[in-house]
Amino acid sequence: xxxxxxxxxxxxxxxxxxxxxxxxxxxxxxxxxxxxxxxxxxxxxxxxxxxxxxxxxxxxxxxxxxxxxxxxxxxxxxxxxxxxxxxxxxxxxxxxxxxxxxxxxxxxxxxxxxxxxxxxxxxxxxxxxxxxxxxxxxxxxxxxxxxxxxxxxxxxxxxxxxxxxxxxxxxxxxxxxxxxxxxxxxxxxxxxxxxxxxxxxxxxxxxxxxxxxxxxxxxxxxxxxxxxxxxxxxxxxxxxxxxxxxxxxxxxxxxxxxxxxxxxxxxxxxxxxxxxxxxxxxxxxxxxxxxxxxxxxxxxx
Numbered sequence: 001x002x003x004x005x006x007x008x009x010x011x012x013x014x015x016x017x018x019x020x021x022x023x024x025x026x027x028x029x030x031x032x033x034x035x036x037x038x039x040x041x042x043x044x045x046x047x048x049x050x051x052x053x054x055x056x057x058x059x060x061x062x063x064x065x066x067x068x069x070x071x072x073x074x075x076x077x078x079x080x081x082x083x084x085x086x087x088x089x090x091x092x093x094x095x096x097x098x099x100x101x102x103x104x105x106x107x108x109x110x111x112x113x114x115x116x117x118x119x120x121x122x123x124x125x126x127x128x129x130x131x132x133x134x135x136x137x138x139x140x141x142x143x144x145x146x147x148x149x150x151x152x153x154x155x156x157x158x159x160x161x162x163x164x165x166x167x168x169x170x171x172x173x174x175x176x177x178x179x180x181x182x183x184x185x186x187x188x189x190x191x192x193x194x195x196x197x198x199x200x201x202x203x204x205x206x207x208x209x210x211x212x213x214x215x216x217x218x219x220x221x222x223x224x225x226x227x228x229x230x231x232x233x234x235x236x237x238x239x240x241x242x243x244x245x246x247x248x249x250x251x252x253x254x255x256x257x258x259x260x261x262x263x264x265x266x267x268x269x270x271x272x273x274x275x276x277x278x279x280x281x282x283x284x285x286x287x288x289x290x291x292x293x294x295x296x297x298x299x300x301x
Contacts, residue, residue, distance in 0.1 A: 112134050
């Protein structure tokens with residue numbers, strides 16, 4: 001499944017294999033600036049210039065919640081890996097944590113000094129990263145009391161009085177707006193910037209591990225492979241680059257030959273296939289042998 005948001009206020013769901021349009025979700029009163037899919041594809045979230053977030057049920061396309069609270073356009077969305085939380089970033093310079101269970105606003109994160117354009121949760125839902133036009137990435141620690149397991153072993157969110165999200169590190173080094181952030185399964189954090197670079201960080205201590213240089217225009221998207229061996233990045237320079245996370249070297253460059261630059265790139269689940277979205281088109285490439293790299297273990301505790 002592939003989901004897109006559009007200036008015509010619609011959220012569209014496509015078959016990622018055939019590119020066939022399956023359905024359109026109607027409800028927003030402005031351009032849709034951000035979309036996210038929960039793990040397992042049970043839920044879709046969309047954020048709009050109408051300042052709202054909508055959570056949709058994939059099975060029947062029902063709108064479960066309309067989340068209100070931002071003062072300006074919603075520019076980014078991310079689900080936690082356990083689908084208990086969602087983070088939204090906005091032109092109002094805040095990021096907001098919401099409960100997926102009931103749509104409750106849990107915490108407003110207001111440390112950034114400009115637009116919050118990217119966000120990502122760590123795989124264990126204990127950490128959150130937000131990237132901003134203030135050139136910084138902030139790593140937040142989500143309080144353990146915020147994530148509980150019920151008797152059936154299912155994850156539940158607790159109320160806003162119990163949630164905690166404390167600023168752990170402010171990561172500085174980029175000289176341009178932060179457009180994308182992503183965590184690896186092994187605990188590494190990547191940030192992509194308008195300064196044309198990607199930085200790999202240890203989010204526990206705030207150390208910059210590598211600065212990846214090679215793109216000649218803004219970095220639009222970053223994504224780790226499922227095994228944390230590789231990172232891919234998409235840029236306004238019409239290329240997607242594959243990087244070795246063990247040494248920061250670029251091992252492959254994929255050139256887009258169409259009229260639109262690649263806006264989003266991601267690895268397919270459990271594969272080394274790269275899915276790239278360029279304008280209205282999506283295509284898949286298998287790009288390398290995974291045995292040529294080693295993991296960096298930065299397990300988050």
